[in-house]
Amino acid sequence: MASPVVADRPAVTPRPGRRRRPGFGRSDRLVGYLLITPALIYFVVFLLYPAMAALYYSFTDWNLRSPASWVGLQNYSDLLFEDVKFPHFWKSVQVTVQYTLIAVPLTLITALGQALLVNAIRRGSNLFRLLLFLPVVTAEAAVGAIWRWLYDPQYGLINAILGLFGIPKQNWLNTPELVIPALAFIAAWQCGISMIIYLAGLKGIPDSIREAATIDGAGPVQRFWKVVVPMLRPTTFYLVVTGVIAALQVFGLVYVIFSAGGGRSVTGGPEQSGLMYVLHLYLFAFRYDAMGAACAMSFLLFLLIMIVTALQFKFLKQEAA
């Protein structure tokens, strides 16, 4: 780590005259390095080393038991082009992208709506903030179990509510076309973190600007579109980027929702309609004995996320206007 490099130099107190940056003398630097050492060790042992090891294993055929054998780019080319070995790879990409395209906007709209409401009420906003945040801190297994009941085709609350509007009962989690919207709806329900960040963004809009707009004759709708939305642009940009990254990696919820009865086999819902990328990766890593291919999948996902994020930085407006 960094500390030995620093330690072989004597820690001298810098002379005041030579000091360029106050507060960053050598001994301070040593203390600084010492302070970040735990974080660095954590980073290297639990993130950097495993990530590098995964990169290596992505070029091998490895079942976790026998020694890994080098296969070069074969895992990657098989994943992309070999339908026999990975019949559902592209399906999992498609499912995940569809989910992301629905879940991220839905989450942001819900979060902004909730933030506006919480921001508007005078009394009890703490209580509502807590209630709206609860879904985020609820254990994923419990969330999955609850939503299985809510989406139940016979007794589910969702169907009961839709029934009030004359919409016929749907078999949400067992109809291939409805699985992704149903999962995206759960994500929107869990938008608490985005809501809190939007709330902070709203608090950051100076009252003077709103007042000025009001004086200029802007109504509430105009104020929302011409003042609030543009002023929140950096917040929205941040939430879109992190939201897309998270949505592309969704796993726990689908794992719980589609785990069947006594069997532990999770094949991603009806006709693989809920086979998220990371669920597919997990199955190859821990169920089908193909850790090498699973590592390659994780790097393909890494590349995809990097490209998507770069595109977002290039094409989305980041500055408040």
Added chain:
Amino acid sequence: MIRRVTGTVAVAALLAGLTACGGSEEAAGSTTLTYWMFQDRTPQAGEVVEKIRTDFEKANPGVTVKIVKIPKDDYNTKLGSAVAANTVPDVGVLDQPLVARYAMDGTIKELPAGTVNEADYFEGALNTNRYNGKLYGLPVDHTAVALFYNKKLVPTPPKTWDELKQMSDAIHKADPKVAGIVVPKGDGYGAWMWPGVVHGAGGEMVDEANKKILFDQQPAVDALQLWVDLLPSSPRDITDSEMAFANGLAGMMISGPWDVATIKDQFPELDFNVAPLPYKTTPAGNIGGENAVVFSKGQNADLAWKWLKHLTSAENNTIYAQALGGFPINKAAAERDAGSFGEQQQGFLEQLKVAHARPAVPEWIQINDEIIAPAIEAALSGKVTSQQALTDAATKTRALLGWNS
């Protein structure tokens, strides 16, 4: 994600390294045998295991058996990491479908000839330990799915497929809000049950010795068509409801003994029983449960086999299997102790006499999940015929395995 997966792997490997140490410490005159198994389901099960352990130590002076209990959900990951890190136990439980894989790469030892009398064990259970015709472990317990039926709706359980279809029709006709039977789904779980139906029509899934796929032939097509034919009297809108059978929304379902306890606990008023699966030509069923194997890199192989004989002996096997939540694989034990099983468990005892092992193909789990399950789903959703679905699935399986027929 990359972070998470690789992090998990690293943590798993570290944990395995920490917990799996001391597989072979040998003090003067004493031998320690390390045995890995699933965590106890109940405190009582723990006591049973403890008694079996101390009995073995008494009968073998100088031997200590160290039992490491691991939660079932983490077991395979942990074992895989231990194998990779060379910290395997001497002997341990292994999921049935993993035996072929572990045997293929030499991770586990072949059972020495003459160690056991094969006729003492149920054939289906013993066969789950075979790879290339040789035994690589012993079954310690087994389980299967059978037909649950609501006694109010089903006075006598159907024995044949025709009776099953008639019964299902009759139930749904009598009350359109009630389904005849919960038809399994085209997922990994349904694909695990389905071979039991195929065997019930006299069919086989594959012929490993001659590298032939057989699940595209008539018995398998008939088995899939049976499920398709049951759907009109068993609409998914009803059966997809959580606990449809327990709620009285379906007259029958196919499930395993784990559901007996759940239903009795949560739906005490439901009057139900369990019967063997209906069949077309031959009574048959599928199989699940645990095997135990001896690891090539472990120590004390002779003692390890002796321990497994102890667990599967006529004397101990019933209590050990019950502790694991399954049924005895030792015929004498099963016969003698049948009375110690509850009313509903009798159906499973009966079913297990005709259980068939799943194909001993190392890639079977993947074929089960990725090829057979979607084929079942395609036929059940009406997108293709049963024959077409299975013909496609067989073609894909041949391509994956490199088999010609």
